[in-house]
Amino acid sequence: MTAAEAKRAAPGVAVRVQGARRVFRARGEPDVVAVDGVDLGAAPGEFVAILGPSGCGKSTLLRMIAGLDRADAGTIAVGEGDARDTALAYVFQDAHLLPWRTVEDNVALPLELRGRDAATRRDAARRAIEQVGLGDAARRHPAQLSGGMRMRASLARALVTEPRLLLLDEPFAALDEITRQDLDDQLRALWRATGMTVLFVTHSIAEATFLAERAIVLTRRPARVVLEHAIDLPAERDAALRGDARFAAETRALYAALARGNASAAA
Amino acid sequence: MSRFTEAVLPPAATFVATTLVAELAIRAAGVSPLLLPAPSAVARAAVRHAPTLWPALATTAQAVAIGLALSTVVGLVAAIALASSRWVERAFYPYAIFFQIVPIVAIAPLLVIWFGYGIRAVIAAAFIVSVFPVIANTLAGLRSVDPALRDLFRLYGASGWARLTKLSLPWALPNVLTGLRVAAGLAVIGAIVGEFVGGGGLGVVVLEAMRQQRTDLVFAAVLHAAALGLALFAAVNAVSRLTLRRWHTQEKDA
Ligand SMILES: Nc1ncnc2c1ncn2[C@@H]1O[C@H](COP(=O)(O)OP(=O)(O)OP(=O)(O)O)[C@@H](O)[C@H]1O
Numbered sequence A: 001m002t003a004a005e006a007k008r009a010a011p012g013v014a015v016r017v018q019g020a021r022r023v024f025r026a027r028g029e030p031d032v033v034a035v036d037g038v039d040l041g042a043a044p045g046e047f048v049a050i051l052g053p054s055g056c057g058k059s060t061l062l063r064m065i066a067g068l069d070r071a072d073a074g075t076i077a078v079g080e081g082d083a084r085d086t087a088l089a090y091v092f093q094d095a096h097l098l099p100w101r102t103v104e105d106n107v108a109l110p111l112e113l114r115g116r117d118a119a120t121r122r123d124a125a126r127r128a129i130e131q132v133g134l135g136d137a138a139r140r141h142p143a144q145l146s147g148g149m150r151m152r153a154s155l156a157r158a159l160v161t162e163p164r165l166l167l168l169d170e171p172f173a174a175l176d177e178i179t180r181q182d183l184d185d186q187l188r189a190l191w192r193a194t195g196m197t198v199l200f201v202t203h204s205i206a207e208a209t210f211l212a213e214r215a216i217v218l219t220r221r222p223a224r225v226v227l228e229h230a231i232d233l234p235a236e237r238d239a240a241l242r243g244d245a246r247f248a249a250e251t252r253a254l255y256a257a258l259a260r261g262n263a264s265a266a267a
Numbered sequence B: 001m002s003r004f005t006e007a008v009l010p011p012a013a014t015f016v017a018t019t020l021v022a023e024l025a026i027r028a029a030g031v032s033p034l035l036l037p038a039p040s041a042v043a044r045a046a047v048r049h050a051p052t053l054w055p056a057l058a059t060t061a062q063a064v065a066i067g068l069a070l071s072t073v074v075g076l077v078a079a080i081a082l083a084s085s086r087w088v089e090r091a092f093y094p095y096a097i098f099f100q101i102v103p104i105v106a107i108a109p110l111l112v113i114w115f116g117y118g119i120r121a122v123i124a125a126a127f128i129v130s131v132f133p134v135i136a137n138t139l140a141g142l143r144s145v146d147p148a149l150r151d152l153f154r155l156y157g158a159s160g161w162a163r164l165t166k167l168s169l170p171w172a173l174p175n176v177l178t179g180l181r182v183a184a185g186l187a188v189i190g191a192i193v194g195e196f197v198g199g200g201g202l203g204v205v206v207l208e209a210m211r212q213q214r215t216d217l218v219f220a221a222v223l224h225a226a227a228l229g230l231a232l233f234a235a236v237n238a239v240s241r242l243t244l245r246r247w248h249t250q251e252k253d254a
């Protein structure tokens, strides 16, 4: 067993969502059923993309998996227990950095909150910053960074805890196409190097195809699963793959499912 | 030109121009100095009565500084308590508003009854009128913390203390400073009113000068009080600039 394989064997955890349902109630307004009877899962170390139309309940689903929101019905299992027992990290659509801290201190924040000592924090933060290619900007403040750099910092903050489950909610949606592809490349490489489980929510079929081993397509609100699709592409993926015929075939399958999910909910 | 010159030159020019126009207009119209002394007369009074004005200014400044410090501490603690739960806010916030609507002129005598003549009553007056803006602004800041960052702190198991010191308070800092800017001006007003009743400082100089119909001295004392407010305002601004510099993009480069 190589070192890389040994590392892959350990970190990723399984995720299992069964019959998850979440209803938002507000006084004077009709109830909003955001998620209704969703079953989905991820094997340890798997990279799963979750696709669905805007407002269908993807963020709600991810928040429930992270333990930030509670399901009204159904069960959600992460690893052996639930979210609280697992090292998991969450990346939001925007960077959400603390504006008064440097990149390095932002990245070190999760370790600081968990009471690690200063030296450990600094080493881990520097390593994570290098991993996302932000080495030069460690001492800068968020206001001095471009949107892409901020998102890299946010990704580094998630990686610094060496999570066993990484949840990303449309993390690169606000970036330009080139920066986004660059970050996709990097995320995929990081996933291959660490072996963590990744759940990646996105609107972009191309992004899901490029990144994931498997894609789960959801219907319009309330979210239900219309398609689970294993993406049949080589593990080694690079920019050239996006122009490949196989890539086009995979995106077509997802596109059809997405259209079907929209139609079925409308009917 | 340096940034300092850029900031100082325009208001200084306005000041010189208005003073000049006022001087000429008042002289030309022949207004009685009892009603409206010319700027030059006010300046002369300020110089002549410097031995009275400066110690009075120092007394008032001391009361304002202590009152403002109390407002800051009490305002921060009160806002943190109010932000701790909706229930606490509902139960107590209406009474915090009392500080804003209380007519300070009317309760100043009460303060003298409680604290006696002297600086303690004056400090209390400065505190009472300046604490509300600190509470209200800090509370708004604490309430506006980015929900995603709250989630993040929760996800990483942050303690309540860590949430407060590493997230909520730094997040609210710009609001706290806005509150202090407002509070600084109000504290001067509160102190002068307090001195009208409780004695000491520029308030007493104003009353004495009025009794002796020395309108020029009244003006000189009022200008000293205004200068005090302005200096405090500038001090809060300087603190803002130093601490918030890094938050914003206006700072061009690293
Ligand atoms: N805290 C909340 N209170 C009330 N309703 C909510 C809340 N959070 C989400 N909703 C509603 O639940 C539905 C699903 O929201 P959610 O954010 O999960 O969708 P999404 O798939 O992530 O959308 P997008 O792709 O636009 O991010 C929406 O109709 C939304 O209005």
Ligand SMILES: [Mg+2]
Residues within 6 Å of the ligand: A058, A059, A060, A169
């Ligand atoms: Mg969302």
